Amino acid sequence: MKASIRAFTGILLGTFISCLAAADPKLPVTDPQLAACLTQIAQKQQWVEPADFTEIVCHNKGIESLQGIDAFANVTKLSLHKNRLAELKLVGLRQLKHLNVAKNSLRAVHLEGLDNLAELYLFNNRLTALELRNMPVLVRVKANSNRLRSITLADVGALTKLYLFNNKLETMDITSLKALVYLDVRQNPMPDEFYDFLDEQPGLTALHDGNAEDWQ
Numbered sequence: 001m002k003a004s005i006r007a008f009t010g011i012l013l014g015t016f017i018s019c020l021a022a023a024d025p026k027l028p029v030t031d032p033q034l035a036a037c038l039t040q041i042a043q044k045q046q047w048v049e050p051a052d053f054t055e056i057v058c059h060n061k062g063i064e065s066l067q068g069i070d071a072f073a074n075v076t077k078l079s080l081h082k083n084r085l086a087e088l089k090l091v092g093l094r095q096l097k098h099l100n101v102a103k104n105s106l107r108a109v110h111l112e113g114l115d116n117l118a119e120l121y122l123f124n125n126r127l128t129a130l131e132l133r134n135m136p137v138l139v140r141v142k143a144n145s146n147r148l149r150s151i152t153l154a155d156v157g158a159l160t161k162l163y164l165f166n167n168k169l170e171t172m173d174i175t176s177l178k179a180l181v182y183l184d185v186r187q188n189p190m191p192d193e194f195y196d197f198l199d200e201q202p203g204l205t206a207l208h209d210g211n212a213e214d215w216q
Contacts, residue, residue, distance in 0.1 A: 026048065026049055026050070027039065027042070027050065027068075028050065028068040028071045029065075029066070029067060029068035029069060030065060030067045030068055031063055031064055031065040031066070031067065033058075033061045033062045033063045033064070033083075034058060034061070034063045034065070034066065034069075036061070037056075037058035037061050037063070038053075038056065038058070041053070041055075041056065041057075041058075050071040050072045050073070051072075051073060051074055052074075053072045053074060053075050054074055054075060054076055054077070055075065055076065055077040055078075055079075056072065056075055056077065056078050056079065056080075057077070057079045058079070058080055058083070059079065059080070059081045059082055059083075060081070060082040060083065061083055062083065062084055063080060063083040063084060063085060064083070064084045064085065064086070065085075066080075066085065066088065066089070066090075069090070069093075070090065070091055070092055070093065072093070073092070073093065073094070073095065074095050075093060075095060075096055076095050076096060076097045076098065076116075077096075077097065077098040078090075078093070078096060078098070078099050078100070079098070079099075079100040080100065080101050080104070081100050081101070081102050081103055081121075082102070082103040082104070083101075083103075083104050084104065084105060085101060085104040085105065085106055086104075086105050086106060086107055086108075087106065087107065087108045087109075088101055088104075088106055088108070088109045088110065088111075089109075089110040090110070090111050090112070090114065091110075091112045091113055092112070092113040093113070093114060094113060094114070094115050094116060095116060096114050096116060096117055097116050097117060097118045097119070098117075098118065098119045099111075099114075099117060099119070099120050099121065100119075100121040101121065101122060101125070102121045102122060102123045102124055102125070102142070103123070103124040103125070104124075104125055105125065105126055106122065106125035106126060106127055107125075107126050107127065107128070108127075109122065109127060109130060111132065111135075112134075114135055115134075115135070115136065115137075116137055117135050117137070117138055118137050118138060118139050118140070119138075119139065119140045120132070120138065120140070120141045120142070120143075121142045122141070122142065122143040122146065123142045123143060123144045123145050123146070123163070124144075124145045124146075125145075125146050126146065126147055127143065127146040127147060127148055128146075128147045128148060128149050128150075128168075129148065129149065129150045129151070130143055130146075130148055130150070130151045130152070131151075131152040131154075132151075132152070132153050132154070132156055133152070133154045133155055133156070134154070134155045134156075135155070135156050136155065136156070136157065136158060137158050138156045138158060138159055139158050139159060139160050139161065139179075140159075140160065140161045140162075141159065141161070141162050141163065142163040143162075143163065143164055143167075144163045144164055144165045144166050144167070144184070145165070145166045145167075146166075146167050147167065147168055148164065148167035148168060148169055149167075149168045149169065149170075150169070151164070151169065151172050153172075153173070153174070153176065153177060154176070156177070157176065157177070157178060157179060158179055159177050159179060159180055160179050160180060160181050160182065161180075161181065161182040161183075162177075162180060162182070162183050162184070163184045164183070164184060164185050164188065165184045165185060165186040165187050165188070165207070166186070166187040166188075167185075167187070167188050168188065168189060169185065169188040169189070169190065170188070170189055170190055170191070170194075171190060171191075171194055172185075174201075180204060181203060181204060181205060182204075182205050183198065183204060183205070183206045183207070184206075184207040185198075185206070185207065185208050186207050186208055186209055187209065188208075188209070190208065190209070192210060194208075195208045195209070195210035195211070196210075199211070
């Protein structure tokens with residue numbers, strides 16, 4: 001009888017400790033709003049360590065910093081739409097496939113080691129320059145409604161759809177984008193010669209101010 005009681009007590013104690021761990025996940029982030037959102041996710045999914053997280057969705061939470069986010073190495077989806085981020089630096093999140101940081105206040109973006117990133121949403125920010133390099137499976141980028149004056153695309157050969165309307169681009173190099181089938185550069189101060197160049201590209205649907213009426 002005593003042995004049974006001890007066993008039952010041990011089970012209860014183990015369950016209690018597990019619940020405490022789930023309620024107090026070890027999160028290395030410094031932003032209190034991000035920490036609160038991550039804690040809610042952890043409690044719902046019963047995740048304890050950063051390595052447990054596979055998806056992070058924190059929309060409209062007032063998040064200002066992502067310091068510590070690189071510890072979440074197994075995240076495949078990171079969606080931080082409509083927060084207060086002014087800078088974005090992500091390094092080494094090699095499992096990340098979907099990144100949404102649209103409708104923030106981003107002025108600078110540094111992305112490195114995102115080998116599996118397929119979708120990137122940066123629209124409605126304050127970016128003046130954008131560099132995307134070494135993203136071999138990236139297929140879709142939405143960076144419209146920024147203040148872009150320059151964009152560099154290198155080793156993103158899988159890119160098929162690129163949305164850049166409502167920026168300040170005068171030109172861009174798309175010669176390495178062999179898979180590109182859709183490009184929207186309306187509402188940019190581009191010369192007619194560049195529009196002619198776009199119209200001559202085989203297999204490319206290009207929306208620009210020179211043919212905007214055709215797409216209404």
